[in-house]
Amino acid sequence: MQYSLGFDLSTQQLKCVAVDQRMRTCAEVKVDFDADLPHYNTNKGVYIDGDTVNSPVGQWVEAMDLVMERLVASGLDLGLVVAVSGSCQQHGSVFWSEDASELLAGLQKGKGSLVDQLVPGAFSRPTAPNWQDHSTQKQCQEMEASVGGPQSMAQITGSRAHFRFTGPQILKVIETEPEAYESTHAITLVSNFATSLLCGKLVELEESDACGMNLYDIKGRTFHKPLIDLLESKRVAPTGPSLLSKLLGEPIKVQDTRSTPVCAGHIAPYFSERYGINPECQVYPFTGDNLATLCSLPMGNGDVMVSLGTSTTVLLVTEQYHPSPNYHLFLHPTIPDHYMAMICYCNGSLAREQVRNLLNVACHSPSQRVHPSDWHAFNDAVADDSLDTSGELGVYFPLGEIVPSVPAVTSRVLFDRGSGEILEHVHQFSDTRHDAKVIVESQALSCRVRIAPLLTARPGSFHTTVPANTMVKFDYDSMCLLDLVDRRPERCFFVGGASRNNAIVQRFAKVLGATEGNYRSENPNACAIGGCYKALWSYEAGRSGNCTEFSQFLHKNMPADDIARVSDPDEAAWDHYNHSIVALSNLEGELGKAK
Ligand code: XUL
Numbered sequence: 339m340q341y342s343l344g345f346d347l348s349t350q351q352l353k354c355v356a357v358d359q360r361m362r363t364c365a366e367v368k369v370d371f372d373a374d375l376p377h378y379n380t381n382k383g384v385y386i387d388g389d390t391v392n393s394p395v396g397q398w399v400e401a402m403d404l405v406m407e408r409l410v411a412s413g414l415d416l417g418l419v420v421a422v423s424g425s426c427q428q429h430g431s432v433f434w435s436e437d438a439s440e441l442l443a444g445l446q447k448g449k450g451s452l453v454d455q456l457v458p459g460a461f462s463r464p465t466a467p468n469w470q471d472h473s474t475q476k477q478c479q480e481m482e483a484s485v486g487g488p489q490s491m492a493q494i495t496g497s498r499a500h501f502r503f504t505g506p507q508i509l510k511v512i513e514t515e516p517e518a519y520e521s522t523h524a525i526t527l528v529s530n531f532a533t534s535l536l537c538g539k540l541v542e543l544e545e546s547d548a549c550g551m552n553l554y555d556i557k558g559r560t561f562h563k564p565l566i567d568l569l570e571s572k573r574v575a576p577t578g579p580s581l582l583s584k585l586l587g588e589p590i591k592v593q594d595t596r597s598t599p600v601c602a603g604h605i606a607p608y609f610s611e612r613y614g615i616n617p618e619c620q621v622y623p624f625t626g627d628n629l630a631t632l633c634s635l636p637m638g639n640g641d642v643m644v645s646l647g648t649s650t651t652v653l654l655v656t657e658q659y660h661p662s663p664n665y666h667l668f669l670h671p672t673i674p675d676h677y678m679a680m681i682c683y684c685n686g687s688l689a690r691e692q693v694r695n696l697l698n699v700a701c702h703s704p705s706q707r708v709h710p711s712d713w714h715a716f717n718d719a720v721a722d723d724s725l726d727t728s729g730e731l732g733v734y735f736p737l738g739e740i741v742p743s744v745p746a747v748t749s750r751v752l753f754d755r756g757s758g759e760i761l762e763h764v765h766q767f768s769d770t771r772h773d774a775k776v777i778v779e780s781q782a783l784s785c786r787v788r789i790a791p792l793l794t795a796r797p798g799s800f801h802t803t804v805p806a807n808t809m810v811k812f813d814y815d816s817m818c819l820l821d822l823v824d825r826r827p828e829r830c831f832f833v834g835g836a837s838r839n840n841a842i843v844q845r846f847a848k849v850l851g852a853t854e855g856n857y858r859s860e861n862p863n864a865c866a867i868g869g870c871y872k873a874l875w876s877y878e879a880g881r882s883g884n885c886t887e888f889s890q891f892l893h894k895n896m897p898a899d900d901i902a903r904v905s906d907p908d909e910a911a912w913d914h915y916n917h918s919i920v921a922l923s924n925l926e927g928e929l930g931k932a933k
Contacts, residue, residue, distance in 0.1 A: 340363075342877060345405070345424030345867030347532050348627060349393070349468065350383040352401040355866040356414050357713055357874065361895050366863060367408035368810045369401040385465065389473035392465035395432055395531075396457040404453050404534055406613045416615040417740070421877035422536060422605065423622040423717075424869035425546040425630030426528035426549045429502045431496065433463035433511070434524040444537050445608035452535070452608070462522040463511070466531075469502040477506035477513070481552060488663040489814065495565075496549050496667035496677075504585065505552035505565060508581070510916030512572045520578045525585055527551075536621045538606025538870070543589035544623035546678070549668035553585075557659060558671060560588060590623050594674050598885045599876035622876040625671040628653060631833075632670070632678050635859055635901065636892035639676060640793055640828035644785060644846060646836035650686035652785050654679050654827070655889075656792040663815040665788070672872060672888035679792050684737045687786045687836050689781075691771045692736055698772040717841035719771035720778050728914070729755050730767055731783075731921050732776045733929065741788060742813055744929045750776070756803045758920025760928070778842055782849035783915060783922055785813045789850075793825035796853070803917060810912045810923035825917050827852040832904070833859050840904070847905050851912030855904045871896075 339358060347351040350372065356365040367376070371383040379385075410416060438460040449455050458464060478499035482491045488498035499506055504527060511519050512624050524540050525549070533541040548554045553569075555562040557721045561582060569581050572849075578584075586707060590600050601620045610617040625633075632653055637643065642654040656677050661667050670676040694716040698708050701715050706713070724750040732750040733739075739746075752762045767773060787810070806820035830852040837858050847856040861867055871892060879885035888896075 339418055340420045341418050342421040342423075342870050343409075344630075344871070344873060345421055345422070345453065345532060346627065346630070346863070346866035346869065347398060347401075347424065347426040347528055347625070348865065349470070350425050352405050353866045354405050354409055355871040356419070357867070357869055359874070361484040361871070361897055363863070363867070365409060365414040367405055367412055369404045369408070370395055371401065374404060375400055377540060384468050390472065391468040391471040393430065393468045394465050395461050396453055396464065398531070399456055400451070400530075401452045406440050406609065408591065410613055416613055419616050419619050421622065421873035423619050423873035423876065424532060424623055424624040425627045425865035426532055426547075427469055428527070428547060428626035428628060429469045429504050429507070430466045430528040431504050431507055432466045432526045432528065432531040433461060433518065433522045434526065435460055435462040435521060436523040438523055439540055442540065442606075443536060445538050447608060447611040451556070451725055462685055463515070463518045466528065467507040469777075471507065472501040474501045474506040474510050477509040481506055481509065481568065485564065485591065491552065492661040492663045494555050494562050496553045496554075497552065497665075498663035499920070501554050503550060503552040505569065509569050509572060512569060516574050519573070520576070522578060522584055524862055527626075529626060532587075532624045533602050533621060536605055537603035538608060539603060540586060541590075541602045541623065542586045544625050544671070545589040545592050546629050546671040546853045547624075547626040547670040550588040550626060550666070554589070556667065559591065560587070586816060588879060592669050592671060592674060593885075594621050598879040599672070599881065601876065601880060620877060620880070622873050624669070624869065627865045628680055629668060629671045629678055630865045633672055633868035633872050634861060634889070635831050636866040636889045636896060637831065638673070638828075638889040640833065642789055642827040642829070642850070642852070643831045643833060644850075645834040646686060646832060646839075646842065646846075647834040648687055650683040650781060650785070652666070652679075652681040652789060654706040654789055654792060657794070658792055660791050662791075662814050663742070672875065679789070681788055681799070681892065682740055682783070684739050685735045686781070689734045689736050690777055690836070690842070693734065693770070693777050697770045697774055713839060715773045717769075717839065719774035720841040720845050722771070725771060725775055727767075727772055727775045727779060728773060728917070729753055730776050731773060731918060731925055732773065732780050734773075734777045734780070740883065741784070742926045742929060744913040748931060749925065749929065752920070753918075753921035753924070756802045758808065758917065758924060760921060760924050775845070777844045779849055779915070780922070782846040785846075785916055786850050786915070787822065787919055789827065790822045790825040791815050791817065793827060795821065796826060797824050798826075804920050808920055810920055811924060811927065817918060819916075826912075828854045830856045831859055831901070832837065832856065833861070833864065843904055848908050848911035849915045851907070851915070855893070855903055855907060858902045858904045859900060861900065877896075
């Protein structure tokens with residue numbers, strides 16, 4: 339028996355999951371920052387001061403010992419652990435001091451805990467900016483202006499400048515904390531902070547997570563010199579190493595198909611001496627949590643994951659580098675020459691819940707009152723194929739939306755199915771059941787039109803009455819309707835809270851039109867599991883000298899019951915929704931003008 343471990347260092351907790359060679363979970367432990375380490379006084383793992391959000395680095399260091407202790411207490415034989423990797427919150431940055439390398443290399447069981455040995459000596463800043471920080475508007479503007487605007491920034495780095503991205507965060511430290519910055523010897527993301535801790539040495543950035551910095555030239559696969567130079571030019575009295583040197587040089591590359599995955603090093607002796615972990619255990623570079631989530635499922639080119647949470651997030655694997663200021667592209671952490679696209683919406687379940695509540699009030703007399711959070715009436719409408727919503731469309735944004743970028747708005751329209759032209763704005767449809775179906779259809783349609791440019795065209799036949807050469811525009815992309823509808827996902831995986839709601843999932847699936855079917859995966863540990871799978875796959879490749887393509891490896895080895903097939907492709911339903919695309923383009927165009 340051999341095990342691999344996957345850590346997940348997220349905002350509120352540090353988890354560790356162990357899987358065996360058959361990819362069965364054998365142990366699962368966690369440390370909750372607020373509850374288990376109350377002396378840091380964090381609120382949900384962070385310190386919030388206005389727009390500024392930081393996490394104490396000491397808390398993560400201390401959590402590492404505690405999670406290891408809990409792993410030992412779980413009864414797992416750590417002597418059988420051969421590989422480790424993991425997932426971390428993205429974008430955060432840890433500032434290490436000049437003494438860091440020596441302190442990491444000198445970690446010893448006899449010298450006390452990790453905190454005793456590393457905090458504060460190894461760090462030049464006690465906290466790490468957290469991804470929820472939004473205090474860097476000035477820096478984002480400066481960085482975008484320097485490369486020619488949001489579109490060029492997205493073209494170079496995979497995303498326009500975002501408050502939470504590491505480049506703007508580092509620039510803010512340069513500008514507002516020059517002393518801390520100059521005394522910094524190394525800057526890591528949270529991912530290579532964790533890798534470094536486990537290896538007992540400073541380990542370079544992992545390339546796919548480095549794409550969340552607004553500093554990395556994704557096509558050139560190197561730091562973008564003009565952006566690095568811009569940050570350098572803002573140092574007032576440079577005394578310490580250059581930025582590139584602080585970033586530990588170029589990141590560890592996602593390997594090409596000819597080589598086996600890069601190993602960051604062996605586990606530091608501290609962990610084998612103290613916790614009995616196999617001293618030969620290999621540590622593989624940790625990556626960002628969204629990237630690791632992708633590694634928890636056998637997803638290849640054209641496969642899409644829809645996370646139906648408070649907000650909706652879409653992750654997909656693509657071969658196309660088609661950046662947009664409205665979403666993010668990262669290099670894929672395990673599949674060479676592929677990218678992960680991430681589209682984040684603000685409005686997800688909150689908006690659906692508002693319609694559900696209205697429907698519960700509307701369809702029950704006071705004597706038959708149902709609980710406001712009862713989904714029966716909502717689901718019944720969403721699943722009802724005979725409920726005719728075909729000339730109806732709506733946007734339901736109780737919160738300002740990211741895609742499309744508009745302030746909070748609700749808008750219902752009737753449109754002409756022959757042309758897609760909007761006929762009339764209405765305050766309500768004939769009844770609230772229509773809203774239930776239309777909100778789910780519109781949310782899914784918005785996903786469908788935005789993932790299309792990232793998918794490979796598969797010319798097929800469709801029967802919409804709208805002329806196929808009609809142009810549609812979504813955000814920054816204008817394309818011909820025919821070109822858009824030909825781009826379909828292969829498989830859709832539904833995850834997150836509302837993925838348990840069959841009516842919502844089935845309706846999303848009908849609109850998205852995946853050609854190979856639809857699946858549900860309910861894994862609360864997806865990030866940690868993605869880390870385990872990356873570790874196991876890397877280890878097997880290193881051991882056998884033969885690197886199986888990552889998604890094939892998962893296909894072959896993953897326990898069958900981890901993923902449930904929820905529906906087959908439904909051509910008629912997919913075709914039915916083609917006619918709504920022009921109408922959505924028109925409706926969003928109007929919202930854009932009203933901004
Ligand atoms: C992604 C992002 C969040 C964090 C959460 O861009 O900021 O998903 O990674 O941990």
